[in-house]
Amino acid sequence: MMLTKDSNGYDEARLGFQRRDPHRPDAIFQVTSAAEVEAAVRYAIDHDLRIAVQAAGHGLTQGIDGGVLIATGSFNGVRVDADRKTAWIEAGATWRDVVDATAPDGLAPLSGSFPGVGAISYTLGGGLGLMARRYGYAADHVQRIEVVTMDGVRRNAEDDPDLFWALRGGGGNFGVVTGIEVDLFDVPTLYGGSLYFDFTEHPSVLDVWREWTRTVPEEVTSAIALVPMPDIPPVPAPLRGKYIAQVQLAILGDGGEDLIKPLRAIGRPALDTVGELPYAESGKIFTEPERPESYSSRNVLLSDLDPDALATLPKLAGPDAPSMCVIGIRHLGGALAQQVDNAVGHRDAAYSLTVLSPGNHDATGLQRAVLEPWSTFAVGRFLNFSFGPLTPAELREAYEPDAWSRLTELRTRYDADRRLVANHQL
């Protein structure tokens, strides 16, 4: 169905999760099939219009003015092949849709912290998930991709090694993906959840987590967030108004309880949600807000978590910061470091650090200041955690130099007119 600015439902169709600078297209195609995607792309070509794609809308950086928006939210089927341990995921399916389909067979995809995120957008950007240190990036486990390229042709990307390589990590720059087939893993349950420490009471938590990450096996994927919690009812009572260090844990196999003993030794958490968890409930590990909101962020990938730089975070981004900052640090390494023939960059990174600012204001200066002490440890950046427009030089830092050259050459080959407007435009 095509909607224009005068149509009922136009606003509902153009707005996704991220409310900062939403799309303002002339036409919205709410697609439900690959054929409808093809028709929408052909319409844009025939009328010489730009194209943006939106699934769940978490990754929007800058809305388009005019042009065509292909809204894939209702094109969200998932077909599981339990024998082959794969799932075919349609363009607009969220990880919640995928996990709901795979969990009855005791299988899990390489989904991330928030089930509401679009599975395809996440995977095109690499996809750093809850089991990342054990199995690698989501983009490392893609079997097939169907895509409508900017000549209006529907293709199997794996028939063209360049296109298949670029789509796995290079983002939505090469065509409108209609479906992907991904590997599934025998993971009915996890040992996971969060230890929420009052940072003022337990300032050692950052250093203890840092030291602990150096000792853990690949079965452990963990992260830490520093959050000045608002003193309002949606926040659980024990956390309200406190500066919280949330240690987020996803552990495969047995022995999780023993593995996290050094973290429990920090002291009594304000809230403890760690335990055996069905994979279908893995969204409870991070417990990220479900409500659409405005936010911006900057990310760096780090060679190490330097203790001196770590000590600056609560000062620069804590409750006394000029505006609210949420710090997120993820432990990388393990299977993420294995070389796979796709576009994902900087596999040598040991940690990912993101500073996120809720709200509509311009937080660029503050975010840059928070990341400045890390400049000597920065090896690149991860675009999935970069919510907001980046400069061309910053964008380039997401990839190895050779991969960058190949990606930009392929971008020209597949979309010479630069018709497709991705959230991070190569």
Ligand SMILES: Cc1cc2nc3c(=O)[nH]c(=O)nc-3n(C[C@H](O)[C@H](O)[C@H](O)COP(=O)(O)OP(=O)(O)OC[C@H]3O[C@@H](n4cnc5c(N)ncnc54)[C@H](O)[C@@H]3O)c2cc1C
């Ligand atoms: C709360 C939260 C938690 C997150 N957790 C993780 C995490 O754990 N790991 C991780 O790696 N990332 C994570 N992300 C980032 C997320 O994976 C990206 O922002 C992703 O792009 C969001 O997908 P979406 O469908 O929701 O967004 P959308 O805004 O709908 O899509 C983002 C972009 O993807 C492209 N795109 C979308 N669909 C298609 C298509 N069919 N064909 C071609 N291009 C397309 C477009 O360029 C679009 O602008 C998180 C984001 C949020 C907000």
